[in-house]
Amino acid sequence: MITNELVNQSIDYIMQHLDEEITVEDVGNCCHFSKYYFSRVFKAETGESIYAFIKRLKMEQSALRLRIEKDKSITDIGFDYGYSPSNYSSVFKKHHSISPAEFRKGVNTTCVHHPLYPNNLAKFKSFEEYDQQISIQVFDDFFVIYERHIGNYIDLGNNWCAFTEKYKNFFTGNTLLIERSYDDPSITSVEQCLYDICMTVDKRCSLDNVTTIKGGKFAVYRFEGFIREIFVAFQGIFNIWLACSGYEMDERYGLDIYRAVDRENMHVVMDLCIPIK
Template sequence: MITNELVTQSIDYIVQHLDEGISIEDVADYCHLSKYYFSRVFKAETGESMYAFIKRLRMEQSAFRLKVEKDKSITGIGYDYGYSPSNYSSVFKKHNNISPVQFRNGKYAECVTNPFYQDKLVKFQSFEEYGKQIHIQQMNDFVVIYERHIGNYIELKKKWRDFIEKYKEHLKEDTLLIERSYADPSVASIDQCLYDICITVDKNCSFDNVTTIQGGKFAVYRFDGQVQDIFPAFQGLFNVWLANSCYEMDKRYGLDIYRTINWKSMQVVMDLCIPIKAHERK
C-alpha cells in the first residue's frame, strides 16, 4: 500500500498528464520538492524510480489505446506520448516484446488468455450481446475513503477484508464498495497493477485519505458471477464493445462498484463502469 500522501498526489498528477510530455521536474514541482529528494521518496514508496514509472504507464496507456481506438493511427498515439514513429516502435517493442502493429492486430481476436488463470482462454461475446447489457448513465461524484495499491489483483480479497475491518465504523446500509483501476492487466504486468479500493463516506469525513471520484457519463455493464470471471468480462467490453462503439473513453478511469459480495463463494454482483466522453465519436 502507498502511504505517503505526496506520492499518492504525484501519481494522480502523472496519470492525468501522461499524454502531455510531463517530466520528473514537473512532478517534483507539483509537489513543491526538489526532484532529487522526491525521486528518492517516490522510489522508496513504490519500489520503482519515477522515470521508470512514468515510462511504464505511458507504454501501458498507449497499448490500451491501440486496442480500443481503432480509428487512431499508431503514429498518432505515439505522438500523444512524445514519441517519434521510429522511437515509439522501438520503445514499445522493447517494453512489450512485440511491435505496435503486431500488438494492435493481435488484440482484435475472439479470445485472450487470462493472465491470472493461464490455463483459461477467454472467449468474447459479440458486439451486439455486450450492447444489450450496457446502459449509458450519468453518475454523481463519489466521496470516498481510499487506499492505493500497486500489486496483483489476486490480492484484492485480502486487501478488501483488511480495509473493511479498518473502517468498519464507517460502513452504513448505503455504503458502496468501489475499485478504481488504472491498469489493464492484459497489457500491464500483473504484479504492477495500480488500483484504489474505496468506500463511500459523508462529504464531511475528516480523514486524510479522503478523495472525490469524479462522476460523469459512464457505460455500465451489470456483472453477476465469479470474481475470476471479471477479467474476461472487462476485456470483452474493451476489445469488442468499446473498440467498435460510437463512444470514447475520457481521462477518468474505470470503476467497479460492488452491489453484493459472497465472501465465501466469491460470487459478486457489480457494475463495471467505463468512463466515456460526453460526445459520441465521429
C-alpha cells in the same frame, strides 16, 4: 499499499499529465519537494523511479489505446505521448517485445488468455450480448476513503477484507464499495497493476486518505458471476463492445461498483463502469 499521500498526489499528477512532457522536477514541484529528495521517497513507496514509472505508463496506456482506438493511427497515438514515429516504435518494442503494428494486429476479438489463471482461455460474447447488458448512466462525483495498491489483482480479496475491517465504523446504509483500476493486466505486468479500493463517506470525513472520484458519463455493464470471470467481462467490453459501439473512452479511469458480495462462494454482483465521452 502506498501509504505516503504525497506519493499518491504525485501519481495523480502524472496520470493527469501523461500526454505531456513530464519531468522528474515537475513531479517534485507539484509536491513542493526537490526532485532528488522526492525521487527517493517515490521509489521507496512504489519500487520504481519516477522516470521509469512515467515511461512505463506511457507505453501501457498507449497500448490500451492501440487496442480500442482502431481508427486512430499508430503515429497519432505515439505523438499524443510525445514520441516521433520511429522513436515510439523503438521504445514500444523494447517495453512490450513487439512492435505497435504487430501488437495491434494481434488483438484477439474472439478469446483471451487469463493473466491471473494462465491455463484458462475464455471466449468473448458477441457485441449484441454485451450491448443488452450495458446502459449509459451519468454519475455524480463520489467522495471516498481510499487506499492505493500496486500489485497483483489476485490480492484484492485480502486487501478488501483488511480495508473494510479498518473502516467499519464509517459504514452507513448508503455506503458504496468501489474499485478504481488504472491498468489492464493483459498489458501491464500483474505485479505492477495500480488500483484503488474505496468506500463512499460523508464529505465531512476528516481522514487524510480521502479523495473525490470524478463522475460523469459511463457505460455500465451489470456483472453477475464468479470473481475470476470479471477480467474476461472487462476484456469483452473493451475488445468487442467499446470498439464497435461508437463511443470513445475519455481520460477518466474505470470503476467497479459492488452491489452484492458472497465471499464464501467468491460470487459478486457489480457494475463495471467504463468512462465515455
